[in-house]
Amino acid sequence: xxxxxxxxxxxxxxxxxxxxxxxxxxxxxxxxxxxxxxxxxxxxxxxxxxxxxxxxxxxxxxxxxxxxxxxxxxxxxxxxxxxxxxxxxxxxxxxxxxxxxxxxxxxxxxxxxxxxxxxxxxxxxxxxxxxxxxxxxxxxxxxxxxxxxxxxxxxxxxxxxxxxxxxxxxxxxxxxxxxxxxxxxxxxx
Amino acid sequence: xxxxxxxxxxxxxxxxxxxxxxxxxxxxxxxxxxxxxxxxxxxxxxxxxxxxxxxxxxxxxxxxxxxxxxxxxxxxxxxxxxxxxxxxxxxxxxxxxxxxxxxxxxxxxxxxxxxxxxxxxxxxxxxxxxxxxxxxxxxxxxxxxxxxxxxxxxxxxxxxxxxxxxxxxxxxxxxxxxxxxxxxxxxxxxxxxxxxxxxxxxxxxxxxxxxxxxxxxxxxxxxxxxxxxxxxxxxxxxxxxxxxxxxxxxxxxxxxxxxxxxxxxxxxxxxxxxxxxxxxxxxxxxxxxxxxxxxxxxxxxxxxxxxxxxxxxxxxxxxxxxxxxxxxxxxxxxxxxxxxxxxxxxxxxxxxxxxxxxxxxxxxxxxxxxxxxxxxxxxxxxxxxxxxxxxxxxxxxxxxxxxxxxxxxxxxxxxxxxxxxxxxxxxxxxxxxxxxxxxxxxxxxxxx
Numbered sequence: 155x156x157x158x159x160x161x162x163x164x165x166x167x168x169x170x171x172x173x174x175x176x177x178x179x180x181x182x183x184x185x186x187x188x189x190x191x192x193x194x195x196x197x198x199x200x201x202x203x204x205x206x207x208x209x210x211x212x213x214x215x216x217x218x219x220x221x222x223x224x225x226x227x228x229x230x231x232x233x234x235x236x237x238x239x240x241x242x243x244x245x246x247x248x249x250x251x252x253x254x255x256x257x258x259x260x261x262x263x264x265x266x267x268x269x270x271x272x273x274x275x276x277x278x279x280x281x282x283x284x285x286x287x288x289x290x291x292x293x294x295x296x297x298x299x300x301x302x303x304x305x306x307x308x309x310x311x312x313x314x315x316x317x318x319x320x321x322x323x324x325x326x327x328x329x330x331x332x333x334x335x336x337x338x339x340x341x342x343x
Numbered sequence: 344x345x346x347x348x349x350x351x352x353x354x355x356x357x358x359x360x361x362x363x364x365x366x367x368x369x370x371x372x373x374x375x376x377x378x379x380x381x382x383x384x385x386x387x388x389x390x391x392x393x394x395x396x397x398x399x400x401x402x403x404x405x406x407x408x409x410x411x412x413x414x415x416x417x418x419x420x421x422x423x424x425x426x427x428x429x430x431x432x433x434x435x436x437x438x439x440x441x442x443x444x445x446x447x448x449x450x451x452x453x454x455x456x457x458x459x460x461x462x463x464x465x466x467x468x469x470x471x472x473x474x475x476x477x478x479x480x481x482x483x484x485x486x487x488x489x490x491x492x493x494x495x496x497x498x499x500x501x502x503x504x505x506x507x508x509x510x511x512x513x514x515x516x517x518x519x520x521x522x523x524x525x526x527x528x529x530x531x532x533x534x535x536x537x538x539x540x541x542x543x544x545x546x547x548x549x550x551x552x553x554x555x556x557x558x559x560x561x562x563x564x565x566x567x568x569x570x571x572x573x574x575x576x577x578x579x580x581x582x583x584x585x586x587x588x589x590x591x592x593x594x595x596x597x598x599x600x601x602x603x604x605x606x607x608x609x610x611x612x613x614x615x616x617x618x619x620x621x622x623x624x625x626x627x628x629x630x631x632x633x634x635x636x637x638x639x640x641x642x643x644x645x646x647x648x649x650x651x652x653x654x655x656x657x658x659x660x661x662x663x664x665x666x667x668x669x670x671x672x673x674x675x676x677x678x679x680x681x682x683x684x685x686x687x688x689x690x691x692x693x694x695x696x697x698x699x700x701x702x703x704x705x706x707x708x709x710x711x712x713x714x715x716x717x718x719x720x721x722x723x724x725x726x727x728x729x730x731x732x733x734x735x736x737x738x739x740x741x742x743x744x745x746x747x748x749x750x751x752x753x754x755x756x757x758x759x760x761x762x763x764x765x766x767x768x769x770x771x772x773x774x775x776x777x778x779x780x781x782x783x784x785x786x787x788x789x790x791x
């Protein structure tokens with residue numbers, strides 16, 4: 155068994171129905187079986203969608219660990235964020251209304267379990283060596299999104315990607331994001 | 344051709360969440376038992392033998408021994424494209440454009456894309472690279488024996504494009520030009536992703552002589568998606584043309600902006616089914632820059648350091664007292680409507696405010712700042728990279744020497760494509776990874 159690393163990113167953005175529908179469509183259309191090239195193209199499309207809407211992102215987090223145990227454990231954790239539907243609402247919050255003061259939010263999460271020592275993984279390691287003061291800057295998130303568009307999936311063992319919500323009327327509220335379970339999301343500066 | 348190696352094991356589509364997870368269980372096995380070139384060839388040989396028998400395309404193979412049927416040979420990718428067409432081995436596969444077109448577009452103008460985007464200064468012409476800009480109207484001179492797909496000229500499938508990223512880059516270019524237009528000894532090297540590089544250069548084109556260095560052709564499965572840079576060039580073609588004409592004969596002559604695509608050495612392994620259309624940058628030498636009267640190089644990048652193939656060039660520049668400084672495009676920001684300063688009329692400003700725009704010259708002392716600009720709070724060294732200095736670094740594309748050699752290193756197998764020849768006939772059958780070649784397609788169960 156070869157050692158693994160993990161690269162993960164979560165973006166929390168103002169719910170823009172057009173962007174949400176676009177990302178939803180991209181995810182829905184991903185086939186059950188895919189090759190590395192199809193994966194590359196899919197993530198590239200997702201990255202482009204977010205890169206062009208970076209201004210909507212208000213919170214987020216990203217990780218890169220090249221510690222095998224941490225990588226596999228974290229990948230399970232990120233996966234459970236989807237399988238347990240932990241971050242999703244259990245009831246609608248109402249459609250986002252531009253004339254209503256209370257905004258709605260969406261989150262986009264992607265986590266990749268990478269083959270440690272591969273060129274892609276080492277390139278990511280270099281790109282993720284970001285100085286502490288810049289960790290949560292918008293430009294850094296932009297660079298991390300760019301990373302998603304440049305992965306060689308020949309060196310990816312597993313990936314999980316999900317979007318909250320799946321329907322505009324189920325967007326996250328300010329109160330939802332204030333919950334302890336979202337405290338890992340940093341304010342984008 | 345690739346195997347669908349990822350299998351989805353989770354899928355959710357509910358009002359609260361939508362997502363999926365995939366595993367590539369074969370990864371460990373593949374890595375542990377990397378197929379040798381010999382075994383890979385064996386697969387191809389088997390398929391080719393089926394093609395010979397089942398489809399009867401006329402391979403001059405009279406032998407039962409598959410090894411005698413075909414052989415694969417590494418050829419320079421660009422040479423294969425020039426001879427057999429830009430979409431060599433993947434004819435009919437679509438190009439994907441990440442942007443929109445909002446203006447009428449005449450495909451006829453693509454024929455003069457190269458001349459419209461050429462530098463106006465005669466002494467800069469030898470350094471411009473026309474490879475990419477000439478691709479739209481190129482036609483193949485040969486045809487592969489095993490690939491039945493008809494050739495479609497690139498100009499027929501190219502679409503002009505722009506998007507929010509290129510629009511922003513264009514504004515940064517305008518901003519940078521507003522600062523540097525009166526400084527005559529600075530050469531700008533733009534090294535962003537292709538579309539943004541082209542757009543940024545377009546923003547500078549009124550005041551700078553644009554020198555394109557894009558040295559590859561697009562391909563439907565290209566490692567470098569250079570069709571996007573070409574599409575942005577087509578979008579800005581009318582602007583480039585007008586700007587170029589306005590620069591001809593200008594005194595003093597405009598300084599150059601060299602245009603690169605930072606993805607030219609993109610991550611790639613031969614195990615994928617992608618076409619290796621990567622390339623290495625060819626900047627003028629230090630001597631040439633000096634002869635052009637240039638004393639400074641400003642490198643526009645969103646990377647943490649220069650792309651490997653520029654390291655030797657930049658070290659050589661520094662050795663010849665041509666200083667190389669770095670600036671990130673996000674050191675420029677959209678200024679608030681309320682922010683005003685004399686002489687500043689651009690949308691994007693250094694530091695994101697009209698009042699900090701001239702502070703650029705505190706960080707980059709090419710001339711004295713005008714007025715009393717304030718220090719931008721958001722432009723720190725780590726953001727702008729203004730205090731980064733190049734140092735020798737060994738890589739696949741740089742020597743690491745303090746006195747770099749004239750020719751840059753380049754790894755074996757870079758920018759080449761494996762093609763298949765009929766051994767007996769000597770005829771080129773196609774790209775080993777082609778999905779359309781009859782010699783390849785016969786093995787229906789082999790590819791994805």
